[in-house]
Amino acid sequence: MSIKHAAAIVGIGDVELERGKVIGGKSVFQIQAESAKKALDEAGISKQEVDGLFTAGLWGLPGVGQFPSAVMGEYLGIQPKYSDSTQIGGSSFEAHVGHAAAAIQSGLCEVALVVYGSTQRSDEKRLPVKPPELTGQFETPFGLPNPVGGYAMAARRHMHQYGTTSEHLAEIAVATRKWAQLNPQATKRDPLTIDDVLNSQMISDPLHLLDCCLVTDGAGAIVLVSPERAKDCKTQPIWLLGQGESHSHWSIQGMPDLTSLTAAKNAAKVAFEMAGVTHDDIDVVEVYDSFTITALLTIEALGFCRPGEGGDFVANQRTAPGGGFPLNTNGGGLSHAHPGMYGIHLLIEAVRQLRGECGDRQVEDAKLALVNGTGGTLSTASVCILGRE
Amino acid sequence: MDQITKPTPIADGDSGPFWEGCQEEKLVIQKCKECDNHIFYPRYVCPNCMSDDLQWVEACGKGKVYSYTIARRAAHPSFKADVPYVVALIELKEGVRIMSNIINCDVEEVDCDMDVRVVFKDQEGMLIPKFELI
Numbered sequence: 001m002s003i004k005h006a007a008a009i010v011g012i013g014d015v016e017l018e019r020g021k022v023i024g025g026k027s028v029f030q031i032q033a034e035s036a037k038k039a040l041d042e043a044g045i046s047k048q049e050v051d052g053l054f055t056a057g058l059w060g061l062p063g064v065g066q067f068p069s070a071v072m073g074e075y076l077g078i079q080p081k082y083s084d085s086t087q088i089g090g091s092s093f094e095a096h097v098g099h100a101a102a103a104i105q106s107g108l109c110e111v112a113l114v115v116y117g118s119t120q121r122s123d124e125k126r127l128p129v130k131p132p133e134l135t136g137q138f139e140t141p142f143g144l145p146n147p148v149g150g151y152a153m154a155a156r157r158h159m160h161q162y163g164t165t166s167e168h169l170a171e172i173a174v175a176t177r178k179w180a181q182l183n184p185q186a187t188k189r190d191p192l193t194i195d196d197v198l199n200s201q202m203i204s205d206p207l208h209l210l211d212c213c214l215v216t217d218g219a220g221a222i223v224l225v226s227p228e229r230a231k232d233c234k235t236q237p238i239w240l241l242g243q244g245e246s247h248s249h250w251s252i253q254g255m256p257d258l259t260s261l262t263a264a265k266n267a268a269k270v271a272f273e274m275a276g277v278t279h280d281d282i283d284v285v286e287v288y289d290s291f292t293i294t295a296l297l298t299i300e301a302l303g304f305c306r307p308g309e310g311g312d313f314v315a316n317q318r319t320a321p322g323g324g325f326p327l328n329t330n331g332g333g334l335s336h337a338h339p340g341m342y343g344i345h346l347l348i349e350a351v352r353q354l355r356g357e358c359g360d361r362q363v364e365d366a367k368l369a370l371v372n373g374t375g376g377t378l379s380t381a382s383v384c385i386l387g388r389e
Numbered sequence: 390m391d392q393i394t395k396p397t398p399i400a401d402g403d404s405g406p407f408w409e410g411c412q413e414e415k416l417v418i419q420k421c422k423e424c425d426n427h428i429f430y431p432r433y434v435c436p437n438c439m440s441d442d443l444q445w446v447e448a449c450g451k452g453k454v455y456s457y458t459i460a461r462r463a464a465h466p467s468f469k470a471d472v473p474y475v476v477a478l479i480e481l482k483e484g485v486r487i488m489s490n491i492i493n494c495d496v497e498e499v500d501c502d503m504d505v506r507v508v509f510k511d512q513e514g515m516l517i518p519k520f521e522l523i
Contacts, residue, residue: 129396129465131396131399132397132398132399134401135430137398137400137401137404138398138430138487139488140464141395141397141398141512142489142517143395143460143463143465143471143474143490144460144464144476144488145460145462145476146464149458149464152458153456153457153458153476153477156456157456160456160501202459202461203461203462204460204461204462205458205461206458207458253429253486253487253488258455258478
């Protein structure tokens with residue numbers, strides 16, 4: 001069974017940020033509504049047609065955010081036939097796209113809205129320390145910096161096992177900044193060098209401050225419809241060709257191999273087989289870069305190089321504009337924006353690239369894009385392969 | 390100003406025997422009677438074969454540093470005085486991994502695959518397993 005061509009993305013929307021914050025003190029509901037309205041308006045779809053609602057959030061917790069789909073449904077005035085609040089962190093939205101396509105294919109809904117927002121920067125909220133209960137009882141008493149500590153351990157093990165260096169990781173931060181410099185919407189656009197990264201403050205060895213993503217606000221929305229409904233939309237449909245998802249663990253203690261993203265590997269295998277394409281066919285790659293090491297491990301797990309070869313793969317600015325492997329072309333979580341669960345922005349950028357809307361950062365004639373969301377502590381993954389045809 | 394206390398584990402139905410063992414300076418972990426798999430953290434069923442026939446065994450308390458990080462910023466205000474400190478994943482001889490701190494050494498001394506042994510340290514009135522280099 002496959003969901004290839006089961007649904008098309010016909011609308012996307014996001015919001016402008018100023019120094020990483022929403023403009024005018026908008027609420028987390030306002031920016032989601034703004035994104036959803038943009039996505040529906042550009043497709044020429046009325047809100048009344050939305051019969052599938054997909055969302056996950058970190059807002060309003062503890063409190064009203066416990067039931068994000070019901071809350072956003074109420075706020076937007078949507079009473080869906082199909083509701084999905086799958087919460088697997090930063091990869092939730094890639095999973096939502098797959099779930100939406102499956103629901104559309106089976107006739108359970110026809111127009112799906114995926115929406116996310118965060119005002120974590122404006123609210124000056126950080127990820128809370130996990131209470132020392134349930135799995136937290138085996139982490140929190142030891143002062144594990146959350147979430148950077150788990151990623152730092154993965155980086156350390158990769159360095160130990162394969163000789164990967166801080167310079168390799170810095171290559172990713174620098175290349176991603178070069179893409180951000182081509183994106184007027186990106187939060188960080190100043191020039192950046194390898195030495196700048198290596199000389200930035202050490203946060204959790206071996207990860208420096210500039211190995212870490214930004215902490216910003218942000219929101220995004222995606223509208224998916226059936227092939228039949230796509231014919232009447234105002235936008236060029238971008239097709240879901242393959243999707244896979246998995247999770248291998250939650251606590252970093254339970255990660256089978258700290259140098260290998262089992263979940264992403266398995267998700268990619270499913271997505272590639274479904275799409276019937278090969279790695280060489282992919283024109284642009286958008287992967288979660290919560291930290292530089294996240295991107296490096298993901299490139300390996302997706303199969304663009306062999307395990308342990310990620311350092312050499314990204315050397316010499318391979319992933320920068322003009323470097324031969326266009327990666328995170330909006331400037332990524334490292335330099336564009338990172339509103340807590342960044343995965344929706346990976347999808348939005350991939351759609352913009354495939355539509356040819358990216359101006360200075362446009363990857364020439366991009367026909368196929370691969371998106372990989374990562375959530376938890378390298379725990380969850382979902383891959384979407386998107387195409388113009 | 391209120392004194393900021395360090396977080397201590399909240400034991401539950403799964404983990405009670407583990408933390409009780411620590412209070413007697415014993416590192417007790419589960420072992421599956423069906424498939425002989427050692428298990429950490431404690432569970433109701435074996436994550437390998439789903440058997441509920443599990444026993445508690447005392448681990449030898451020795452293992453290797455699988456990976457680690459040096460925290461240069463405190464994870465919680467109560468750890469500020471400890472910065473920099475090492476948080477590590479220890480692979481016990483029994484094959485399971487456990488998170489802990491490497492103590493009684495300079496943080497720069499620690500490296501992957503080094504041999505370590507358990508020591509029990511008081512944290513807010515509770516004995517917690519920590520590790521030191523051998």
